[in-house]
Amino acid sequence: MGVIETAVIIDYVIVSAVLLAIGIYGLTVKRNAIRILFSIEIITNAAILNLVAFSRNLPIPNVTGQTLALFSIAIAAAEVAVGLALIMVAYRLHKNIDVKEFRSMKD
Amino acid sequence: MIDIISTPILITMILGTVGLIIPIIDAMRKERGVNHQTYGSIASGALLVSIFIIIFRVFNGEELPIISFVDTSVLTEDMFGSFFAIVMLIVAIMVTISSIEYMRKTPNPAPYYSLLLLSSIGMVLLAYSSDLVMLIVAWELMSIPTYVLTGFHKNNPVSNEAAIKYFIFGALSTGIIIYGISLAYGLTGSTNIAVVLQGLVQIDGDLRPIAMMALAMFIAGFGFKMALVPFHMWLPDAYEGAPTTISAFLAAATKKAGFVAAFRVIILGMVALNLEWSLVLAILAILTMVIGNLAALTQKSMTRMLAYSSIGHAGYMLIGLSLAPFSHLAMQGSLFHILNHAVMKSAAFIASAAVIVTLATSNIDSYKGLGKRMPITALVMSISLLALAGVPPLNGFWSKFILFASSIDAGSTVSWAPALAIAGILTSALSLGYYALVIRKMYFEESVVAKTKRVKEPKIILVVLLFALVFMVGFGIYPTPLIEFSSISVPLTAELP
Numbered sequence: 001m002g003v004i005e006t007a008v009i010i011d012y013v014i015v016s017a018v019l020l021a022i023g024i025y026g027l028t029v030k031r032n033a034i035r036i037l038f039s040i041e042i043i044t045n046a047a048i049l050n051l052v053a054f055s056r057n058l059p060i061p062n063v064t065g066q067t068l069a070l071f072s073i074a075i076a077a078a079e080v081a082v083g084l085a086l087i088m089v090a091y092r093l094h095k096n097i098d099v100k101e102f103r104s105m106k107d
Numbered sequence: 108m109i110d111i112i113s114t115p116i117l118i119t120m121i122l123g124t125v126g127l128i129i130p131i132i133d134a135m136r137k138e139r140g141v142n143h144q145t146y147g148s149i150a151s152g153a154l155l156v157s158i159f160i161i162i163f164r165v166f167n168g169e170e171l172p173i174i175s176f177v178d179t180s181v182l183t184e185d186m187f188g189s190f191f192a193i194v195m196l197i198v199a200i201m202v203t204i205s206s207i208e209y210m211r212k213t214p215n216p217a218p219y220y221s222l223l224l225l226s227s228i229g230m231v232l233l234a235y236s237s238d239l240v241m242l243i244v245a246w247e248l249m250s251i252p253t254y255v256l257t258g259f260h261k262n263n264p265v266s267n268e269a270a271i272k273y274f275i276f277g278a279l280s281t282g283i284i285i286y287g288i289s290l291a292y293g294l295t296g297s298t299n300i301a302v303v304l305q306g307l308v309q310i311d312g313d314l315r316p317i318a319m320m321a322l323a324m325f326i327a328g329f330g331f332k333m334a335l336v337p338f339h340m341w342l343p344d345a346y347e348g349a350p351t352t353i354s355a356f357l358a359a360a361t362k363k364a365g366f367v368a369a370f371r372v373i374i375l376g377m378v379a380l381n382l383e384w385s386l387v388l389a390i391l392a393i394l395t396m397v398i399g400n401l402a403a404l405t406q407k408s409m410t411r412m413l414a415y416s417s418i419g420h421a422g423y424m425l426i427g428l429s430l431a432p433f434s435h436l437a438m439q440g441s442l443f444h445i446l447n448h449a450v451m452k453s454a455a456f457i458a459s460a461a462v463i464v465t466l467a468t469s470n471i472d473s474y475k476g477l478g479k480r481m482p483i484t485a486l487v488m489s490i491s492l493l494a495l496a497g498v499p500p501l502n503g504f505w506s507k508f509i510l511f512a513s514s515i516d517a518g519s520t521v522s523w524a525p526a527l528a529i530a531g532i533l534t535s536a537l538s539l540g541y542y543a544l545v546i547r548k549m550y551f552e553e554s555v556v557a558k559t560k561r562v563k564e565p566k567i568i569l570v571v572l573l574f575a576l577v578f579m580v581g582f583g584i585y586p587t588p589l590i591e592f593s594s595i596s597v598p599l600t601a602e603l604p
């Protein structure tokens with residue numbers, strides 16, 4: 001295992017870490033279901049950015065990272081389709097997509 | 108390369124074909140209406156064929172390796188994977204058959220069984236995957252259908268709410284796992300689990316924090332599915348709101364999928380990095396046991412109580428994970444408990460589904476006098492609750508016994524290991540408190556409102572319940588075959604790179 005050229009890759013990693021932080025911030029603070037969905041997407045995209053950057057700049061560059069990036073994009077699309085469908089149903093039931101309203105079950 | 112006749116590929120083809128054909132048949136049929144029996148029997152038939160293929164290959168085929176890290180293929184056929192595939196398919200069969208009766212009034216039967224089959228494929232592939240790309244794809248193939256299934260009662264706000272909560276945490280866990288994979292890939296230049304571990308062993312000192320961060324992300328990501336305590340808050344709501352058969356599926360099957368991924372990645376990473384992660388996992392295990400069992404004490408709804416008790420059981424299974432570097436026996440106990448818990452918990456959930464079918468309630472107070480009204484359901488319910496608590500002649504006792512004995516035994520290497528056994532024994536005693544309350548209500552209290560006459564019990568669910576009863580009592584009296592089976596499936600940490 002060689003060592004990654006840190007000077008080349010550090011920018012990408014910093015952007016990716018910032019994106020991860022933004023995603024987690026949005027997830028904890030926002031109450032609109034669509035915004036929460038966006039935050040999750042941002043987290044996934046942070047990981048994808050990392051994968052592509054590593055794939056290009058490894059000591060021995062390989063395409064595994066880009067393959068996984070493509071897979072992740074497809075997976076995220078499928079996930080968002082299901083998530084939006086669930087939010088649509090919630091809107092039809094409550095006329096509202098504020099997750100604070102979702103408290104019918106309490107212990 | 109992928110071998111076409113290897114077990115995971117064969118099962119993917121069988122279940123995938125049937126899972127895709129079911130909606131096509133539904134679209135081509137002339138008559139409309141809800142037909143759960145046809146699709147349910149097709150789906151359970153396909154699942155039965157797959158489980159027989161795995162069992163046949165394990166016991167009659169050529170010798171399988173215990174856990175394979177030599178080749179660079181994405182799927183390896185090994186004993187460890189077969190063990191988990193069998194566990195998950197048992198649960199899938201129990202859930203599919205009992206859904207025929209439980210979901211009988213729900214429209215759209217074809218997508219329901221199709222999604223159950225697709226989720227089962229995901230779990231089988233996850234059990235066999237030896238590459239992080241395969242792992243994440245199988246993980247999502249398992250998860251996405253369960254989001255839809257949780258919200259399957261689409262006009263019921265509770266079901267929808269459960270699905271949204273489950274979806275948000277599930278999607279977050281996927282994002283975190285992909286991030287962890289990206290860090291591991293950046294450090295080692297590969298996504299094959301064996302190569303990643305080899306790379307992590309030889310890692311430079313200044314890159315070590317990043318490796319630790321990757322491992323922490325794996326623990327958090329898989330921990331959401333395993334419902335370890337800081338990541339458990341979605342679980343009671345999701346299990347309570349989901350259709351009860353799907354709660355059985357989530358508690359007994361997808362939770363185990365979190366464990367199989369954790370066994371493949373976290374443990375081995377722990378050993379490779381030679382870190383103090385064991386202590387972290389042990390603290391998580393104790394927290395999970397205590398908080399899950401304490402919260403279950405005060406519940407009014409049966410499904411919610413079972414949900415909290417399944418959080419507690421995740422703690423018992425975590426004992427094996429945390430002691431993995433020191434004790435072979437603890438991992439064996441963990442695997443054995445995973446198999447037992449799959450049957451016990453799905454039996455308990457399916458029994459409460461039978462109560463919902465006949466009495467349309469899951470409130471514990473309405474269980475009064477159930478011993479006279481629904482004798483067989485009440486019997487299986489009591490046996491499964493006693494087995495979950497770990498009462499001696501039942502199968503749950505043996506796995507808990509192995510787990511606690513092994514953690515006391517590991518006390519000679521690590522000083523904190525017996526604390527796990529103490530916490531486990533105390534919380535087991537505590538859990539008997541709320542299980543016994545339900546049993547007392549069923550047998551020793553008379554219902555004030557309803558008549559005590561015997562009511563008709565749902566027949567198809569009874570078949571599943573009787574199978575579970577035979578399993579729990581039979582392997583409780585004679586546990587040797589299961590102990591041996593789990594013993595040959597344990598991944599050997601000594602043979603690691």
